[in-house]
Amino acid sequence: MDELIYNFFNIDIMKEVFPLMLRGAGMTLLLCVxxxxxxxxxxxxxxxxxxxNYRTLRYAVIALIDLFRAVxxxxLLIFVYAGLPFAGVDISPFTAVCIAFLLNNSAYFAEIYRAGIDSIGVGQFEAARSTGLSGIQTMRYVILxxxxxxxxxxxxxxTIEIVKLTSIASVVSFQELLYSADMARSVTYNASPIVMAAIAYLLMLWPVVRLLSRMEHRVGQ
Structure with a gap:
């Protein structure tokens, strides 16, 4: 038991690496924002x-959604960060993460929005148009x-999944929470910083998870 506590819950090491972990948590929040x-x-x-109504554009967009959901x-992050320099485009780790997440998250959120729009009956469209609203106004004020x-x-x-996925930014040396924890682990030869990172993610996400559970329960009722 003492060895377990020393290797995973070492308070002295946690205090020592706390400033580094705090900076990493700040970068994770910045990335999420x-x-x-x-x-x-x-x-x-x-x-x-x-x-x-343009079929070519519609099919091209659907194909891109399927592509970025499948990759x-x-x-995708490694391709953006390591591949673009071969095309003469040098980007920072932060920019690479933003581009990769934009491509991936847009595909997933697009399917969520599409399902929401399809859940609205056709009568809503027709009723809104009958009042004189344009197609854009109908979508903006009634459907969306x-x-x-x-x-x-x-x-x-x-969104919760996105926050958890920000940990992959460590592979391109972006100094977010997991990257900071791994650096601290390699210096201290102790797993306590990794435990600190797990606790930090829990503190950030648990309130949102509880809120999500309450919303799902309310929607179910």
Missing amino acids: AVIPLGLLGGLLVALATRT PPLV PQATRNVLPDVLSN
């Missing part, structure tokens, strides 16, 4: 593009507010 809105906005635009986010409310639990659930 950047990639989550990008994914939400990108997903909405892609979902609307799938409803265009693992880690593979209802669709977003219908899929809000799914949006929150996917």
Whole structure:
């Protein structure tokens, strides 16, 4: 038991690496603030593009959605970070993560938004158009507010997954929470920093998970 506590719950080591872990947590939050809105906005635009009357554009967008949903986010991140320099485009780790997450998250959020829009009856479209609203106004003021409310639990659930996926940014040396924890582990030869990272993720995500559970229960009722 003493060995377990020393290797995984060493308070002295946790105190020593706390400043490093705090900076890593700050970078993780910064990354979330950047990639989550990008994914939400990108997903909405892609979902609307799938409803265009131009068949070529619609099929191309659907194909891209399938592509970026099928490619693992880690593979996509490495491709963006390591592949673009071969095309003469040098980007920072932060930019690479934002681009990779934008492509991946937009595809997933697009499917969520599309399902929400499809859940609204055709009569809603026709009733809104009969009042004189244009197609864009109908979508903006009538359809999207209802669709977003219908899929809000799914949006929150996917957002939680995005926060957890930010840990893959460590593979491109972006100094987020997991990267900081792994650096601290390699210096101290102790797993306590990894435990600290797990606790930090729990503290960040547990309130959102509870909120999601309550929303799902309310929607079920």
